[in-house]
Amino acid sequence: MHRRAIAGLSILAGVAALTTTLAPAAAADTSNTTAPSAAVIERATGTDNLLPADANTTANGAQVTLPARGDEPIKATKGDTTVALTLPATGAKEQSSTSGTDVFAGSDSSVSAAAQATTDGGFRALFTLGDANAPRQQSFTLSLPAGATVRQTAEGGLVVFNDAGTIIGGLETPWAKDANGKAVPTSYTVEGNTITQTVTPDSDTAFPVVADPKWTWGIISGTVYFNKKETAHVASNAGFVAVLFAAAPPPFDAYGILNAANISRVAWNADSDHKCVEVKVPTFLPYEYSGGYCK
Incomplete structure (x- = not known):
């Protein structure tokens, strides 16, 4: 198998621009303009598979470290393999729920970001678009072991192989939900070590919209x-x-x-x-x- 670092990766139909773009005004602006709370995020994700938002948590043979600041990565280590994903966020933690959701300010005033450790030893790196003017694209920095490669699935998820060609895990098929629980079209693009998730609301979308890159160890369907x-x-x-x-x-x-x-x-x-x-x-x-x- 031809192996190459993620920095050289080219995914399927190409890479969308990673710069922030503003949404069309046609989308329904039915929300507030303040950063959504952990409760809004947990309404979209549920709380059944969350671990307490401690600095370090262990589950399913993996240790997950949540960031203290928005510009620090979420890290997950299983055996001798560590992966990390940095949120599109800034500043100190703004909220921390008892269920296990840490919230940070996003790079835009109408966006917030969040981190959750999950009971499968993985994690969620979330963002919330607060209103119709929020940027539709949010980018995450993915750090992988040396020699790891990434492939995109037909369903839109990402599968990561180590330098020996075996599957480490990956990002599950992306999803986004509006304030009414309705699915909103979303997708990943990859350039170098940057994963960008794009959300595409329409005129019927109710804000805030929550979206979620989810890291899972092992097979990604x-x-x-x-x-x-x-x-x-x-x-x-x-x-x-x-x-x-x-x-x-x-x-x-x-x-x-x-x-x-x-x-x-x-x-x-x-x-x-x-x-x-x-x-x-x-x-x-x-x-x-x-x-x-x-x-």
Whole structure:
């Protein structure tokens, strides 16, 4: 598998501009203009899977460190692997709920950011758009172990591989909700070590809107893409495929190993057809595809 640092990553259809853009006035401005509270955020996320917002929390074999200031990263360590995500925030902590949500001022007066540690050993890095004039794009800095690479799933999440080619974890499919609990279209783009989440409200959107990059260890459901060079490598090495997905939790690790030969076979066909292979996770069913990341 071709490995490269996240700094060299190019995701699918390209990268949107990372500069802040203001939303169209057509969106319904039904909210206040002050920073939303932890209660607003927890209404969107729920509190069942939250850990207390201590400086350091441990769950599912991982330690999560929440930031004391908005410009500090959320860190999660599992074994010898540490990942970190820095919020689009500034200043000292403004609120801390008893359920486990820390709130910080955002980079714009109509935006707030928040951090939550979760019971699966992961974390949420949230932001809230307070009104219709809030910037639609918010950027996070992602720090990964040396040699780690990132792929985007068809569902919009991000899967992270370590330098040995096994899955560390990733960011789940992005979501955003308005004040009425209605889903708001949202997506990630990646440039270097910057993850930008874009939220696209419409005239019926009720503010505030809460959005959430969520880090999870292990398998991220979706579709993992391979480019042409990687497809050729997969086609010639079923053993590599078995190792690639061995980090999946049971019973999905067995699925990956059992499907290794089939994945290599489909990759061989894709390579012969001048196409690429994609693998559905966690079923590990392979398919041919073209366009996008297939270069």
